[in-house]
Amino acid sequence: MSWSFDDTRRHLGRVAFSALLFGAVVVLGQVPFGAPVEDAFLRLALRTTEARIEICRDRTHAELEALPAHMRQPQICDWHIVPHRLLVRRGAETVLDRVLEPAGARSDRPLAFDEQIALAPGTAELAISFEPAEAVIASASGALAVALAEAPRHAISRTIELQAGRIVLVRLDGDGGTLVIDG
Amino acid sequence: MNDIPLSSSATSRAHPAIVTRPGTAAGLDRWGWRPADWLFNRVFGSKWSPLYQSGVLAVTFLVVTLVTGLYLFLFYKVGDPYGSVAAIDRGLVGGFMRSVHRYAADLAMVAVALHALKMLVAGKTWGPRATTWISGILLVGTLLICGWTGLIMAWDVQGQLVAIEGARIFDLLPIFSEPIGRSFARAEGVPESFFFMNLFLHLAVPLGLLALFWLHVTRVARPCLRPPRGIERYALGILVAGAILVPVPLPPEADLLSVPAEVPLDLFYAFWLPVARNVSPGVHLALWSIAVVGLFSVPWWWRPRGFEIAASHVDEGSCTGCTTCYQDCPYDAINMVDREVPSRASAKVARVDPALCVSCGICSGSCAPMGVGPPGRTGREQLRAANAFLEAAALRPSDVVLVACGNGLGTAPAVLDAAGGSIVPYETGCSGSVHTSVIELLLRRGAGGVFLLTCPGRDCLYREGPKWLHERVYNDREADLRDRVDKRRVRIASFSRTEAAAAASALAAFCDEVAALGEKPVEHEVKIDLECEVPVELVV
Ligand code: SF4
Ligand code: SF4
Numbered sequence: 001m002s003w004s005f006d007d008t009r010r011h012l013g014r015v016a017f018s019a020l021l022f023g024a025v026v027v028l029g030q031v032p033f034g035a036p037v038e039d040a041f042l043r044l045a046l047r048t049t050e051a052r053i054e055i056c057r058d059r060t061h062a063e064l065e066a067l068p069a070h071m072r073q074p075q076i077c078d079w080h081i082v083p084h085r086l087l088v089r090r091g092a093e094t095v096l097d098r099v100l101e102p103a104g105a106r107s108d109r110p111l112a113f114d115e116q117i118a119l120a121p122g123t124a125e126l127a128i129s130f131e132p133a134e135a136v137i138a139s140a141s142g143a144l145a146v147a148l149a150e151a152p153r154h155a156i157s158r159t160i161e162l163q164a165g166r167i168v169l170v171r172l173d174g175d176g177g178t179l180v181i182d183g
Numbered sequence: 184m185n186d187i188p189l190s191s192s193a194t195s196r197a198h199p200a201i202v203t204r205p206g207t208a209a210g211l212d213r214w215g216w217r218p219a220d221w222l223f224n225r226v227f228g229s230k231w232s233p234l235y236q237s238g239v240l241a242v243t244f245l246v247v248t249l250v251t252g253l254y255l256f257l258f259y260k261v262g263d264p265y266g267s268v269a270a271i272d273r274g275l276v277g278g279f280m281r282s283v284h285r286y287a288a289d290l291a292m293v294a295v296a297l298h299a300l301k302m303l304v305a306g307k308t309w310g311p312r313a314t315t316w317i318s319g320i321l322l323v324g325t326l327l328i329c330g331w332t333g334l335i336m337a338w339d340v341q342g343q344l345v346a347i348e349g350a351r352i353f354d355l356l357p358i359f360s361e362p363i364g365r366s367f368a369r370a371e372g373v374p375e376s377f378f379f380m381n382l383f384l385h386l387a388v389p390l391g392l393l394a395l396f397w398l399h400v401t402r403v404a405r406p407c408l409r410p411p412r413g414i415e416r417y418a419l420g421i422l423v424a425g426a427i428l429v430p431v432p433l434p435p436e437a438d439l440l441s442v443p444a445e446v447p448l449d450l451f452y453a454f455w456l457p458v459a460r461n462v463s464p465g466v467h468l469a470l471w472s473i474a475v476v477g478l479f480s481v482p483w484w485w486r487p488r489g490f491e492i493a494a495s496h497v498d499e500g501s502c503t504g505c506t507t508c509y510q511d512c513p514y515d516a517i518n519m520v521d522r523e524v525p526s527r528a529s530a531k532v533a534r535v536d537p538a539l540c541v542s543c544g545i546c547s548g549s550c551a552p553m554g555v556g557p558p559g560r561t562g563r564e565q566l567r568a569a570n571a572f573l574e575a576a577a578l579r580p581s582d583v584v585l586v587a588c589g590n591g592l593g594t595a596p597a598v599l600d601a602a603g604g605s606i607v608p609y610e611t612g613c614s615g616s617v618h619t620s621v622i623e624l625l626l627r628r629g630a631g632g633v634f635l636l637t638c639p640g641r642d643c644l645y646r647e648g649p650k651w652l653h654e655r656v657y658n659d660r661e662a663d664l665r666d667r668v669d670k671r672r673v674r675i676a677s678f679s680r681t682e683a684a685a686a687a688s689a690l691a692a693f694c695d696e697v698a699a700l701g702e703k704p705v706e707h708e709v710k711i712d713l714e715c716e717v718p719v720e721l722v723v
Contacts, residue, residue: 019421028451114362
């Protein structure tokens with residue numbers, strides 16, 4: 001088989017075209033995405049199982065008598081996941097004010113919140129509170145009211161430096177412990 | 184001996200077009216696929232066009248990804264994902280392997296997308312091919328998961344974005360008891376268990392890919408898994424050269440307490456990130472759901488209206504049980520089963536599974552006694568149609584009959600006009616369905632030559648048409664072109680739909696060759712013998 005100028009030209013064309021295609025793959029594989037970030041961010045990532053309140057009472061003698069012998073538990077308990085209010089202030093300005101309801105079809109999932117809020121960079125006096133919602137407290141009575149009065153209330157305030165492109169993370173230490181600010 | 188009467192009582196269509204193209208995508212074809220097809224054929228020629236090798240090239244690139252991935256796995260540490268990838272990247276071999284791994288993964292996705300588009304344009308997505316389409320979409324899904332987990336593995340800024348935005352969608356689904364997004368709400372970094380799970384997925388999903396791949400190719404006979412050696416070497420050469428000349432850079436390390444201003448996106452896998460950043464997770468999930476449902480339901484909505492596949496049928500009285508159609512069917516739609524009515528001809532008889540038959544007609548061309556084929560396209564019916572054509576065409580000894588597959592270039596005016604000469608067009612279905620007796624009949628009844636224009640082998644709508652035609656004409660495969668036929672007067676040429684000029688010049692050259700051979704005697708009454716001459720009698 002003899003090699004002609006035409007063959008060389010065709011092969012060079014193929015190589016050039018392949019290089020072009022490969023170049024397109026390289027470019028599309030590293031497309032710069034994003035824009036200069038001017039805001040600072042507050043990421044609130046909270047989750048707690050401590051919003052669950054269990055109210056128990058002793059069964060009366062008559063109630064126990066009415067039950068089959070193997071079901072005679074002396075106590076009867078009922079539990080609620082209490083909606084909480086999450087309030088974030090920057091100085092006098094309210095940045096976020098949200099009542100968190102328990103999720104799930106039976107409203108039995110732990111309270112959780114995970115959102116990122118854009119804030120102007122600079123020094124900020126942050127005040128964050130996370131506590132049982134007032135409306136629930138107001139409508140509660142009896143043992144529930146007592147339990148709610150004793151339920152943990154979380155609050156933290158700190159002066160921090162918010163920097164453009166940086167995230168300040170707010171979370172609950174452990175499973176519903178104290179509020180912590182990272183970053 | 185079983186002679187077929189070739190009476191003129193047959194239908195008198197001058198051009199008995201038996202076009203079976205089951206596609207619907209004329210617009211997509213004209214404005215999308217065909218220009219690309221033209222460009223690639225101009226550069227590579229249809230024999231070398233990567234567009235016709237998209238499926239096997241995807242396999243090649245995936246194998247490269249697998250091999251390089253195994254190498255990278257040896258040095259990857261879930262306890263220090265970015266650090267270990269950076270260390271790999273610093274090494275000469277490691278950096279090269281990482282680049283090849285990444286480019287091969289990107290190229291595999293390109294090849295897969297082209298393959299899917301090709302199937303869509305050709306209408307190879309519905310009827311008996313629905314399973315193949317659906318398993319193909321599942322394969323794309325698993326490939327995407329491999330890609331996403333791979334990007335996360337490096338734990339650079341892109342991986343971080345993929346993980347966080349992906350978690351926002353997954354957390355909307357009732358799959359996990361704990362939101363995955365919580366893994367990224369930690370100042371001390373992501374737990375090692377997350378990377379362990381990610382690595383597990385990155386390794387386990389390819390195993391699922393293998394199982395799905397088996398399902399994907401199980402519906403076809405003789406699945407082609409490797410491109411021709413030349414194309415394979417060329418593709419690998421480009422990949423290796425590219426990885427050496429343009430190594431993949433490693434973006435900055437992920438930082439959970441920072442929002443990077445700019446992230447280098449691999450659009451082949453992370454194409455959805457710009458959407459994710461600009462719409463709510465709910466809307467994003469809805470978009471994904473629409474895309475997934477839309478792609479999976481293609482076999483039901485992307486199909487020609489009122490077009491039904493007419494499955495092939497076996498005339499058991501003619502079948503001699505030779506098994507050729509069973510071997511040649513590209514879709515494994517024919518089985519050899521015990522005869523229900525015993526016969527001295529054979530214990531077994533061919534039977535078509537209509538659920539698998541795509542009506543390509545290739546079995547028609549394979550059956551010497553002409554006992555099988557889709558309705559109207561068995562060898563006998565082809566002979567009747569050819570006879571009617573000859574009656575109407577009144578060929579002159581210098582005429583060349585252009586027998587062209589209507590699924591490809593066909594008898595396009597661009598070919599006929601450019602070729603000049605004395606050419607009589609005769610359009611058929613898939614070239615592999617043309618019975619060699621038709622060629623014999625055309626020549627014996629007056630044609631100076633027969634030019635069989637087929638699609639390029641790898642672009643055949645029915646996978647193996649040109650291959651079987653070639654075998655039957657030149658290599659004595661049943662039903663072979665008989666020795667009494669002067670094969671200098673027969674030519675098979677393969678050109679794609681965008682190579683009309685090249686096809687025309689090949690046709691013109693053949694016309695000249697035929698003219699140089701001089702005239703030959705014309706038979707006015709032709710008897711075509713059936714090859715399998717065992718008398719077939721049904722014993723009732
Ligand atoms: S090719 Fe014809 S004769 Fe042979 S098995 Fe098939 S139908 Fe029967
Ligand atoms: S027409 Fe014949 S060769 Fe084609 S798929 Fe059907 S049975 Fe197989």
